[in-house]
Ligand code: GDP
């Protein structure tokens with residue numbers, strides 16, 4: 001068996017949580033492979049709404065095992081909150097949750113450093129989610145990180161103290177008054193206490209060598225779905241650097257983040273919104289600053305699932321979408337939030353960029369808004385609301401034309417069209433492989 005993969009093709013928030021949840025009954029295992037609680041994956045069913053940050057989105061199907069892979073970084077406090085919220089809703093899930101001992105811990109002082117670095121960058125700040133992502137991955141790569149497996153190490157407290165001291169020294173260099181920074185609305189000391197309590201809870205979960213769990217599952221013909229976080233345009237190597245996250249959100253992240261060999265990758269499901277959004281700073285060539293942009297934001301409820309920040313909105317960017325499809329070897333596409341486009345008189349799609357008066361589809365090294373003028377193709381809109389449509393045939397003709405155009409341009413079939421946030425508002429057009 002091979003691992004299928006679902007990952008985002010834009011700047012995150014494409015609707016990964018919803019679709020992983022929809023596909024989960026077909027899989028024995030769902031595994032997150034990178035990122036941390038910067039992710040916010042929303043799942044809606046039976047009038048319930050959950051936003052998952054660390055937990056894989058297969059968690060609501062009792063027949064599916066869920067793995068947090070070695071490529072993920074974990075904040076025990078946030079994980080504990082997620083588990084508590086699900087428990088309060090009457091569901092129990094921890095029995096099918098496994099956590100890689102090789103995943104790294106986000107310490108309270110990583111979150112402090114994230115805030116200090118952003119403060120220091122001023123106007124040039126990344127717009128980080130302030131979850132400690134950059135500092136934690138920095139420690140991982142500089143071989144100073146603390147891993148979940150270290151919880152069993154009798155020197156854990158020493159490791160923790162040393163890391164905290166190092167982080168405080170760094171913070172002081174950038175911002176002498178760093179001790180005034182609050183985390184989750186409380187002082188560092190208060191947050192640290194809560195974090196330590198959550199650590200005890202984490203110790204009681206199933207901590208495993210997940211690379212063995214996954215590979216033996218594949219050998220035993222189990223079906224595995226790898227769930228990405230963020231999106232391709234936020235990838236540390238291929239995204240709009242430096243306005244990116246600190247992990248490989250693209251297909252290679254699956255191999256690194258789960259210990260699955262490239263030859264074991266199966267279908268690659270690429271997910272994109274029918275338009276574009278971005279939260280945080282950084283280039284966004286098709287961003288709209290007018291009423292149309294505001295309308296997209298309002299109709300799409302485009303506010304960050306993790307930070308509550310307003311998402312910037314714009315038209316679909318085909319050069320960027322083609323780039324993402326190329327990098328990930330996408331085999332099937334899922335188009336989300338088609339319903340949000342109902343009621344717009346016209347819909348535009350950027351088919352090319354104009355760079356130095358030359359028309360191109362190539363994303364330049366200097367991927368900056370000032371250098372790029374999008375070239376648009378205009379489509380007529382439609383009025384009909386889509387939220388209760390169940391089949392492709394019943395979609396408005398103008399939307400069908402829009403979908404067929406995208407498919408022809410990118411050369412990959414769009415097999416799912418999502419017309420609302422609920423599980424049931426999902427049109428499966430062709431049989432998913
Ligand atoms: P993720 O990070 O990729 O999982 O996406 P988010 O959960 O951050 O953001 C997607 C948002 O769109 C969530 O609020 C979803 O409930 C919502 N959503 C997902 N699919 C659809 C859809 O087809 N139509 C509408 N209107 N909302 C959707």
Ligand code: IMO
Nearest residue numbers: 012013038039040127128129229230245279280
């Ligand atoms: P999901 O999985 C959208 C953005 C942040 C910021 C940049 C770096 O829900 O799609 P970080 O905290 O990672 O250092 O922030 O990346 N960002 C996301 N944007 N969706 C996400 O995750 C994101 N995770 C990080 O806004 O611009």
Ligand code: MG
Nearest residue numbers: 013040041305
């Ligand atoms: Mg999200």
